[in-house]
Amino acid sequence: MVSAVDLQGCPPGTQPEIAIVGRSNAGKSSLINGIAGSRIAMISATPGKTRMLNFYSAPRYRLVDMPGYGFAARSGDEQVSWQEMIEPYLAARENLAGLIIVMDIRRDWSTDEENLIRWISPRALPVVVALTKADKMSRGEAMNKARAIQRVSGVEHVLITSSINKTGFKELEEIAFHKFIKNLEESPTDETGDET
Numbered sequence: 001m002v003s004a005v006d007l008q009g010c011p012p013g014t015q016p017e018i019a020i021v022g023r024s025n026a027g028k029s030s031l032i033n034g035i036a037g038s039r040i041a042m043i044s045a046t047p048g049k050t051r052m053l054n055f056y057s058a059p060r061y062r063l064v065d066m067p068g069y070g071f072a073a074r075s076g077d078e079q080v081s082w083q084e085m086i087e088p089y090l091a092a093r094e095n096l097a098g099l100i101i102v103m104d105i106r107r108d109w110s111t112d113e114e115n116l117i118r119w120i121s122p123r124a125l126p127v128v129v130a131l132t133k134a135d136k137m138s139r140g141e142a143m144n145k146a147r148a149i150q151r152v153s154g155v156e157h158v159l160i161t162s163s164i165n166k167t168g169f170k171e172l173e174e175i176a177f178h179k180f181i182k183n184l185e186e187s188p189t190d191e192t193g194d195e196t
């Protein structure tokens with residue numbers, strides 16, 4: 001749809017947006033492609049390549065691909081994009097409906113994810129964790145990992161996905177739609193008092 005380098009460059013907030021956040025190389029672009037069912041997002045060979053907020057339009061909402069976030073070994077460039085684009089977007093974007101935190105299933109929940117959740121908590125937005133690259137382990141291992149992350153993060157919905165096997169995207173979209181978009185649509189903006 002459009003790419004932006006700052007809040008001013010974002011499209012008009014006429015549709016709910018779901019932000020996709022995660023480390024560089026976590027599988028964000030592949031996940032967006034999986035949800036969309038086509039190759040719309042650019043899959044980067046180089047970590048940290050995405051430096052803009054990329055908006056993808058779905059019929060009733062938008063997905064917003066964020067530059068890879070955070071972390072102790074964060075490069076100067078990533079730090080700047082985080083502070084100048086991501087924080088203002090997450091803090092102030094009114095039509096932001098929720099967050100999908102994307103994690104490579106082989107990684108553990110870290111202080112970076114924890115800090116993100118804490119930082120965003122004043123907005124009380126729904127959060128879903130999408131574990132990617134589940135094809136790298138057995139189904140049983142993947143389920144154990146999802147449960148462990150659910151326990152340590154306190155996030156109710158931790159979903160297992162694989163862009164190789166094309167699994168988990170339907171569930172992810174379903175949860176994102178129900179938890180994020182419906183929530184937003186049901187919060188009354190122009191109450192008339194009519195029952196019908």
Ligand code: GDP
Nearest residue numbers: 024025026027028029030043044133162163164
């Ligand atoms: P991003 O930087 O977070 O947008 O990550 P990308 O979507 O560009 O993916 C980073 C790398 O991981 C690429 O080489 C992808 O092909 C690979 N990748 C992404 N998702 C999966 C997956 O589900 N399974 C496997 N095996 N590899 C994946």
